[in-house]
Amino acid sequence: MTAAELGRGLRSGRFSSAEVTRHFLERIDHSNARLNAFVTVVPERAMASARRADATIARGEGGPLTGVPLAHKDIFCTDGVLTSCGSRMLSNFVAPYDATVVERLAAAGMVMLGKTNMDEFAMGSSNETSYFGPVRNPWDGTRVPGGSSGGSAAAVAARIAPVATGTDTGGSIRQPAALTGLTGLKPTYGRVSRYGMVAFASSLDQGGVLAQSVEDAALVLAAMAGYDARDSTSVDVPVPDYVAGLGQSMRGLRIGVIREFFGEGLEEDTGLAVRAALDGYRAMGATLVELSLPNLPLSVPTYYVVAPAECSSNLSRFDGVRFGHRCREPRDLTDLYKRSRGEGFGAEVKRRIMTGTYVLSAGYYDAYYLKAQKVRSLINADFRRAFAEVDVLMGPTTPTPAFAIGAKVDDPITMYLNDIYTIGANLAGLPAISVPCGLVEGLPVGLQLIGPHFSEDRLLAVAHAWQRESDWHRRVPPLFA
């Protein structure tokens, strides 16, 4: 059942939030050892929230999500609950406050089941960099669920949570959503508050949703979005009623098909599934226009300068002094810093901190960092030109379906290229969504839609139109049906 369906059932009295919450806690209990999707489960706290939600509903109050359970990616601070960020560094960190996203979804009456596994500090595309071990794809346990929001993706795909939060810096919501058959929404930069969301690359990070349907993504986005004075990059733009806007007709819609997304590297059957979805839109009355965004192929190298640079700065806060891991018996302050960080961070995080340190260092700043920021401008201008011609851009979310656990861990570049189609939207701050559009040898693949800034309402409506015409989003992994 989707979050929207659960909400309707709760309000009509078909079942209580306590019953629904107990159901999901039992499913987690039964399946989490196989999936490794949750780092922390909070059964008592969840049952207490569920009973409060039931009381709210009994008074005739609450909204569409009151009493509906959810899982939070372990990057969001949760007051009194371990917030590990998938790292040994924060494996003892009990957040002393709630992230705005957590606070708002709790205020909407949602019941937190627990915190989901993730790539360490959200750096990864396979969930293999987590200190707590890899997450398994519910469609095939030998494969990755994608990352970095892999625990959230696996949890929702296996229906051990109805919906989950995620964050997306270079594709970390859309890529795992595509690889697990889910709907994954990355909103416009600034649409959702980053307050209490552990920072990776501050000009790219954005919180969002992994859901079973576009309707669920719309409901949860409506509850979590909006201006927050505690995040200085939060934007004060009104939040429209995303659900009410879902019924729009596709007649006259202009869709830009990104030529660069259908070239070398795209696995054939994945491409065919995406093409079939595009044909579906044409049948609904939309016009397809093939477009070129010539600088888009540079988005991966641009990202691997900008994101490590920002991460090397953001992660300097982990010093073994105020919170997080501290080495034993430091000889002096430098030793304290070096060993605490050397022991607390995993290999991928260290690689990125060092890459960032290098590209920002004297003598290299102009050649790498400034150059990447200029190329970022070019990529942004490509998108701007495209949106002067079309309403929405489409293409695949990933080049291939889910790959095997261990297949790409030895080569960072091969791993980085998983995000070749998703990074562009982060660099330009654009909203983007992935929706299931087929199965390739039993593994899900996704169609990606990218829109202009703050066009989530239309983006959701366009994605929803596909889900009225197709049933890929209703497919459940056979082992978890």
Place this chain on the structure above:
Amino acid sequence: MTLTRREVEDIAHLARLQITEQELPVYAGNLSRILEFVEQLSAAGTEGIEPMAHPLPNQVQPLRDDAVTETDHRDRYQGNAPVVEAGLYLVPKVIE
């Protein structure tokens, strides 16, 4: 771009990361690959292009009134600190 072990040691020191002897050649290899990969940016023509630091146009740093809005949570926050004493964070001796 090929980084030497010595260069990796320097970067690791700047980043305050302890890297073991055995890890050094591995990181040297990885980081060289990454730098080689991002090298392709140098071919892009960016003459007269403004660098982009932020994804949204016209963003300004908002200012708030200079008023106290936070209450004191010191004890709570220090609950996460590895070593504290009398409300102070302890570090190894810095000044001889």
